Amino acid sequence: MRHLSPDQVVDVAEGRADAAVAAHAAGCASCRTKAESLLDAIRLAESDSRPEPSPLFWPHLAARIGEAVRREKVRVPFWRSWGWRLAPIGAAAVLMIAVGIGLRMWTPGGGPLVPSMPAGAPAQAGMGPLADVETADDPSWLLVSALSADVSVEEAEASGALPPPGGSDQALLQLDLAEQMELARILREELGARAPATAHGPGA
């Protein structure tokens, strides 16, 4: 039999070797010396006693770790942690859209545009009067027009894209005094600016 490998020498030093390995170690001075040297080294290493801090240290350490664990932040999705901050922005955006739609539907000195359109007529058909308003170079309006070209008023109503009857009034009622004054100012400006344009429109 060849001399023992390092792991077999470890087994001999620790008294865990199987019968064949133990028999070889007993008869081989070289392997036995290696195992004894290893045992010496283990005893040497073991001479360094375990560190044993004060008994008061353990509750202190456990409490410290407990605090650190409880400080660990629970990961929450972005939309949960920021949702409440985005709510006012969303509400403001809805209000602006409602006011914008209200402005678009309103003609100076006349009734709302949409009710004057024939029922079932495609939205494109209603673009005539709207085109009178200064929207030709408004990219946002052009985009909305392109997207809604094939949508009828009924479909738009059914999808909830249009404000419900009285929706604009409801939105206005929810404005505070300062907002109402600001809206009145914007309306005055808009109506004042459109009056000449309408006068020079196709129907003039």
Place this chain on the structure above:
Amino acid sequence: MSTRAAAWPAGGIQPDWTLTVLPSTQDESGRHEPLGDLDDRRLVELCLGGRVEAFDAIVERHQRVVYQLCFRFVRRHEDAADLTQEVFLRAYRGLRRFRGDATLATWLHRIGVNVCLNKVSGRKVQETPLDDAPHIPAAGDDPAASFARAREGARVRAAVARLPRKQRATLILRVYQDLSHREIALALGTTVGAVKANFFHALGNLKKILAEEASEKP
């Protein structure tokens, strides 16, 4: 076990909370078993179910061996306490990855070895002066003999610190942490044969380093 109602009524508002079913800690008579009486696997389950106090029980049970492991690497009480905290924090963060292939103690040893080797690599370890060493002499211990042992212990620790990383980790886990070769293999992510070979070479190198130091002294 944690489940979110999959078949929530269509059109209804799905709740923001999560239904969590925790394993019961009640015994047959309906009384709650103290957390300290539960085994590690049960404590891990409770912890994953949201009971952070179950992790406190894990800490109380294992903090001593984790601290002793860390102390073997850094040889300073304050650093060992910091590293022990770091080990448990990492364990807490990664508790879902504990699959139970090894015992929780072995898993903590694995985290501990990684944390300690990262900490000590590339820096010189500052050792606790003998006077500050966290060692309480046994009652009736001869002060001179105690001091001589402490001095010899410091010499051995310094020699262990000079071993290559894997040999050092293997020797610490085998001699000071009493892990079996198989547990060490699991903790270090290697084979039992490699562990024994590392242990063999670690002990040989330890003797060599101590002999060199002894011959250098006047």
